[in-house]
Amino acid sequence: METLLIVDDDLSLLESLKMHFEDIEHDGSPRYQVVTATRASEALRVAQEVMPGVVILDMKLPDRTGLDIIEEMKSLCGDARIILVTAFHDMETTIRAMKAGAFDYIHKPFPDLTALDIVVSRALEYRQLSRRAATVNVETAAARLGDIVGTSPSMQQLVKEIGKVAASRATVLIHGESGTGKELIARVIHNYSYDEPKPFIGINCSAIVDTLLESELFGHEKGAFTGASAVKPGKFEMAEDGTIFLDEIGDMSLMLQAKLLRVLQEREFERVGGVKRIKLRARVIAATHRTLVDEVSSGRFREDLYQRLKVITLQLPPLRERRDDIPSLVHHLLERINEKVHKRVTRVPPEVLDHLMRLPWRGNVRELENVLTRAVVLAPGEVLLSDNLPALEPTEPDHGGAHINGHPVHGNGHGGHPLPNFLVTQIDDPSRIPTLEEAERMLIELTMNVTKGHKGKTCQILGISRPTLERKLQKYGVRQDQPV
Numbered sequence: 001m002e003t004l005l006i007v008d009d010d011l012s013l014l015e016s017l018k019m020h021f022e023d024i025e026h027d028g029s030p031r032y033q034v035v036t037a038t039r040a041s042e043a044l045r046v047a048q049e050v051m052p053g054v055v056i057l058d059m060k061l062p063d064r065t066g067l068d069i070i071e072e073m074k075s076l077c078g079d080a081r082i083i084l085v086t087a088f089h090d091m092e093t094t095i096r097a098m099k100a101g102a103f104d105y106i107h108k109p110f111p112d113l114t115a116l117d118i119v120v121s122r123a124l125e126y127r128q129l130s131r132r133a134a135t136v137n138v139e140t141a142a143a144r145l146g147d148i149v150g151t152s153p154s155m156q157q158l159v160k161e162i163g164k165v166a167a168s169r170a171t172v173l174i175h176g177e178s179g180t181g182k183e184l185i186a187r188v189i190h191n192y193s194y195d196e197p198k199p200f201i202g203i204n205c206s207a208i209v210d211t212l213l214e215s216e217l218f219g220h221e222k223g224a225f226t227g228a229s230a231v232k233p234g235k236f237e238m239a240e241d242g243t244i245f246l247d248e249i250g251d252m253s254l255m256l257q258a259k260l261l262r263v264l265q266e267r268e269f270e271r272v273g274g275v276k277r278i279k280l281r282a283r284v285i286a287a288t289h290r291t292l293v294d295e296v297s298s299g300r301f302r303e304d305l306y307q308r309l310k311v312i313t314l315q316l317p318p319l320r321e322r323r324d325d326i327p328s329l330v331h332h333l334l335e336r337i338n339e340k341v342h343k344r345v346t347r348v349p350p351e352v353l354d355h356l357m358r359l360p361w362r363g364n365v366r367e368l369e370n371v372l373t374r375a376v377v378l379a380p381g382e383v384l385l386s387d388n389l390p391a392l393e394p395t396e397p398d399h400g401g402a403h404i405n406g407h408p409v410h411g412n413g414h415g416g417h418p419l420p421n422f423l424v425t426q427i428d429d430p431s432r433i434p435t436l437e438e439a440e441r442m443l444i445e446l447t448m449n450v451t452k453g454h455k456g457k458t459c460q461i462l463g464i465s466r467p468t469l470e471r472k473l474q475k476y477g478v479r480q481d482q483p484v
């Protein structure tokens, strides 16, 4: 039996959660023994006594915040997985919670206890796994929040992962299409990893010819090659005990891959033409728009280097898979662009935002930034105009009809409900096909819209149970207060 500690000052919630978890059985006997506490001080005392496997910890407690006691709780019973619960979405707190060592961060009210059950089971599974594996040292460090904008489920997940990554010094590999924010994420991880300022040194491995890249990375001694008139330290040296960011690592030649592998294995390197061994103290973060597993299969990337780099892998979602983030990104980028080009374009009419939400964004956030910069420069006043945006593509006709998540919808010819265009038009560009998750989210939003938020009817149409619908609404962050 696993011991579960639930900490909340809401007595009725505490009681109902206790009953819920006590009712869960495993192989015919109760799965959990549940203990409760209403204050932080009491929680710490009880935790020390019962050594819980999982702690469900509310953020707002009468004496201290849940966040404040995570570290103390972990030092008392380091093995416990802590799930922090709050009533609001807050990126800063999410990162701080994950960094302090929380296992997960969830929001209440819980629309469906199944979601909570899943998190608790997963927490226990991970605890089992990590008991077998080596433990990672959790550094504590205050850090500042970077400029990441986005509240879509995939971005929230990413923010959680950043919190965990920042707590370790492990090598990180960031995958993502061009312009998805790989460098930004690398900088945020860096900023969150240290208390005091440390160097962040980036280098684009695809932009420099091989021989030059080697001396850029590792430096060179005087006279190492023609033109090497003085000693020059490389990026690895300049990064000191901070971060070296190897951008577009997938484009590195096999010859340099072999050198890099040796450096990562031995944690030492020499300048080109030199003999002195220099210690590698920097943390390595690498990024690529290529799928490295495919590069490995086709022999263009060394398998052993890939294994070294992928200790922690982050996958950045393309912008078209998180279109809900476009409004907040537009707002954020406009502020930055106005400052840069000395303008004050602050108004984005709904039809212009709609236009922006429907563009394909193959170049992701960077393309959005470029498109907005052009439109800001061309704007005659303080209003952003559709005329200055790229035209919509024919597969996304501007028929002024209904939209789900920026995708136009139209009738399916059976006199029934409208369908998103992606389900009925011929798609010849693979990048325009939505992921299964995206399609599922759109169908749920569409059905909720058609039934005007009636969950019973939505379940009936989609052929799913109420708990499944609740779980998916929460997973995809679908607004339930008004028609979507």
Ligand SMILES: Nc1ncnc2c1ncn2[C@@H]1O[C@H](COP(=O)(O)OP(=O)(O)OP(=O)(O)O)[C@@H](O)[C@H]1O
Pocket: 147, 148, 149, 150, 176, 177, 178, 179, 180, 181, 182, 183, 184, 185, 247, 289, 329, 332, 365, 366, 369
């Ligand atoms: N989630 C985000 N929130 C705010 N700004 C973002 C976000 N993602 C990307 N950006 C901005 O978009 C621009 C491109 O991001 P960045 O250079 O990090 O992308 P990248 O994936 O490294 O691109 P490339 O592969 O082309 O080098 C930057 O100005 C960055 O600040």
